[in-house]
Amino acid sequence: MLIISEQEARALVSVEDAIAAVEQCFAAMAAQEARNYPVVREGVGYQDAVFGVKAGCDSSAPILGLKAGGYWPHNMGKGLSNHQSSTLLFDADTGRACALVSANYLTGVRTGAASAIATKHLSRPDSSVLGIIGAGAQSQYQLRATLAVRAIRRVHAWNRSAENLTAFGRIVEQLGLEFVPESGAQAVAAHADILITVTPSQKALVEKSWVRPGTHINAMGADTRGKQELDPALVATAALFVDETAQAISIGECQHAYDAGLITDRSFRGSIGAVIEGLCDGRRTADEITLFDGTGVALQDLAVADLAVRAAAKRGLGSNVDY
The missing domain is CATH 3.40.50.720 (NAD(P)-binding Rossmann-like Domain)
Known part of the structure; x- marks a missing residue:
């Protein structure tokens, strides 16, 4: 399994890269080649946190996986960002987990990318x-x-x-x-x-x-x-x-x-x-x-995580562990 840290994710995925990847996943959704699964999002009942899981599959890529995480409102006092999440990707051919990607930066950049895509096409x-x-x-x-x-x-x-x-x-x-x-x-x-x-x-x-x-x-x-x-x-x-x-x-x-x-x-x-x-x-x-x-949607998260994984492979970044 390839593990990509938060610092590595920031270095691997630019705003422009994210826009291109998310635009492609939106197109795949419209073409019914990609699907988001029902979202789980609940109050944790501890630390005033909200936790969620988003999952989906883009069969045109193919990309399969989930993002888990949420909002911990007291994190700033601990030196952490309030939003915390991680993306787990699976090999679509075998179902085997293949990559774990820190998703705090990637969540931010994919959200900006989605907004920019709408701006590009609608403003x-x-x-x-x-x-x-x-x-x-x-x-x-x-x-x-x-x-x-x-x-x-x-x-x-x-x-x-x-x-x-x-x-x-x-x-x-x-x-x-x-x-x-x-x-x-x-x-x-x-x-x-x-x-x-x-x-x-x-x-x-x-x-x-x-x-x-x-x-x-x-x-x-x-x-x-x-x-x-x-x-x-x-x-x-x-x-x-x-x-x-x-x-x-x-x-x-x-x-x-x-x-x-x-x-x-x-x-x-x-x-x-x-x-x-x-x-x-x-x-x-x-x-x-x-x-x-x-x-x-989940497919935005999977698209940028997959982008990070492919870029890491080209640049020799990330940590490979036996899983």
Whole structure:
């Protein structure tokens, strides 16, 4: 078995590599060559932690495996990140476990990649102002991935923590962009061509009336029952795209509009994979508000883990152990 450490994973997979790999897996999902299995996500009952398992198989690759991990809210005081996860890959021909890959960085970069893919296919090509609501650890992945697909010149951002917002602003400015810290989410939405929400919020942060015509929204924070970042009325009136419909209506941003009867299974224009494959329309007009509900699917995790394994083999990295 090949074991890839967190440090090695960071060195092996770039933002650009992740975007290409995740885009390919979304296309395979749309072509029904890849499938995510039902998600397990539960409160642990210890250390206020939430633990989950996501699994799936891309038969076109082939890639088979699972990612296990979750959220430990007290880790920062222990010198660890709150999000902890690992990916286990299996040989699709034999079922034998073949690689264990540290997935903290890879989870961040694959989430940024999914958002960037939606931005690439759904936002207006001339979009140049990025708005980010939430300036935690995921915000820099979102920023760097967006820069890989759009010529951003200015970033507006808001976060409840002034310290986090300031730290994020330094990253923005180091990348040569103008940074505008805002005092609230409404001001961010008012300026954004591309709006990304990436928070653990459990109530709406963005109202329908705040969003300008032509805005593209990536709702990336909701991945658990109860999480919410957007006004359900906004969700109901936007052109809706998902990574996977079943997850969007059960644990994603769309769960609230769906539960309220504001949208149905027929309200979705399609998956982002279907847009990539040309199976459904993306943005139809310059004034349309498009919304991608990114819940995070197993195949994203497997795609970047497999990418790390293949790169490690070429570069002689990772540790091989008898298993």
